[in-house]
Amino acid sequence: MPDKVRIALDAMGGDHGAAITLPGADIALTRHPEIEYLLIGDGALLEPVLAGLPRLKARSKVVHTDVAIRMDDKPSQALRYGRWKSSMWLAIDAVKNGEADVVVSAGNTGALMAMARFNLRMIEGIERPAIAALWPTLKGESVVLDVGATIGGDEAHLMNLAAMGGAMARVLFDIERPTVGLLNIGVEEVKGLEQVREAGRMLREGNFPHFDYYGFVEGDDIGKGVVDVVVTEGFAGNIALKTAEGTAQQLAQYLRAAMNRTWASRLGYLLARQAFRTLRDKMDPRKSNGGVFLGLNGIVIKSHGGADAEGTASAIDMGYDMVRYELLAKIGQSLAGDLKAGATMAARLAGGAAS
Numbered sequence: 001m002p003d004k005v006r007i008a009l010d011a012m013g014g015d016h017g018a019a020i021t022l023p024g025a026d027i028a029l030t031r032h033p034e035i036e037y038l039l040i041g042d043g044a045l046l047e048p049v050l051a052g053l054p055r056l057k058a059r060s061k062v063v064h065t066d067v068a069i070r071m072d073d074k075p076s077q078a079l080r081y082g083r084w085k086s087s088m089w090l091a092i093d094a095v096k097n098g099e100a101d102v103v104v105s106a107g108n109t110g111a112l113m114a115m116a117r118f119n120l121r122m123i124e125g126i127e128r129p130a131i132a133a134l135w136p137t138l139k140g141e142s143v144v145l146d147v148g149a150t151i152g153g154d155e156a157h158l159m160n161l162a163a164m165g166g167a168m169a170r171v172l173f174d175i176e177r178p179t180v181g182l183l184n185i186g187v188e189e190v191k192g193l194e195q196v197r198e199a200g201r202m203l204r205e206g207n208f209p210h211f212d213y214y215g216f217v218e219g220d221d222i223g224k225g226v227v228d229v230v231v232t233e234g235f236a237g238n239i240a241l242k243t244a245e246g247t248a249q250q251l252a253q254y255l256r257a258a259m260n261r262t263w264a265s266r267l268g269y270l271l272a273r274q275a276f277r278t279l280r281d282k283m284d285p286r287k288s289n290g291g292v293f294l295g296l297n298g299i300v301i302k303s304h305g306g307a308d309a310e311g312t313a314s315a316i317d318m319g320y321d322m323v324r325y326e327l328l329a330k331i332g333q334s335l336a337g338d339l340k341a342g343a344t345m346a347a348r349l350a351g352g353a354a355s
Contacts, residue, residue: 004034005323006101008094011041012068012087014106014305022049024312026056032320038100040087042066069111078111092119095298102319106303113149116300125339126295133291137225143169144230148238158199163338164294165229166211167331178228181217209337290315299328
């Protein structure tokens with residue numbers, strides 16, 4: 001394990017910029033005092049916030065740039081004016097150059113993906129990156145991917161997602177052979193889009209050394225923890241993620257309103273407040289904020305653009321864990337065999353179709 005974890009923080013990213021990212025970094029520092037930060041952004045905006053966070057200031061180096069990627073920029077626009085000089089690009093570049101171990105950004109997802117792919121390049125055998133999220137379930141946690149990196153995908157892409165997700169679950173959850181399910185509109189093999197059905201067939205017939213294919217799963221199976229890894233393309237995955245976050249917030253508001261309605265309900269809350277606190281913590285979307293870009297030659301963590309300081313700290317926690325436990329190298333070792341098995345299966349099926 002490394003003695004310290006160097007985090008390049010895109011301090012200008014997200015809906016609120018340094019006003020949120022820096023307090024979030026300070027919270028993470030209380031949990032992981034061995035963190036060192038590269039805070040990348042406009043020094044004139046960062047320094048006043050840092051003045052009120054002396055502990056963070058002592059563990060940080062500020063890299064100045066007054067160029068920030070806007071949340072509504074198209075990836076092509078962001079690359080055009082932000083390459084070499086934006087806070088997002090410089091944070092990614094710090095990892096490429098060995099000045100940092102991990103990038104954390106709450107900025108524009110499309111721009112972050114494009115810049116990371118352009119700068120860090122893809123792992124051999126992977127054509128497109130994916131955002132993998134840790135999803136709280138009734139049984140613990142599952143890996144869900146892709147939750148928004150790329151829209152759409154053929155059967156080969158879905159099979160790559162299965163291999164990447166399985167490798168991540170194998171390392172994070174210490175499971176020898178994690179179970180992988182394909183998100184679909186039904187569990188029957190005749191249901192769903194053609195590419196999903198074909199991916200299911202390839203996964204079912206393939207000989208993957210590091211994971212077991214479970215079959216199709218539906219939306220309500222994600223929270224049940226039916227499988228260790230849920231695979232879907234980025235459009236459906238992002239909708240599922242945002243729906244879950246919104247539902248958690250909605251239920252929390254319902255509970256607060258119900259507990260304040262009458263004196264009896266307030267008394268009931270006092271008697272059961274520990275149970276309600278446990279429920280609140282499990283439902284709090286801030287605790288699971290942060291997704292890792294898989295498939296890149298470097299660790300990039302995407303924080304939610306609207307995350308608060310605690311949510312930002314959670315994303316930093318994920319980056320810290322990825323570095324501290326050398327998960328990228330371990331995932332790469334596990335991934336190699338499954339990608340080879342997937343390529344063999346795809347070639348065999350393609351040969352059968354041609355004949």
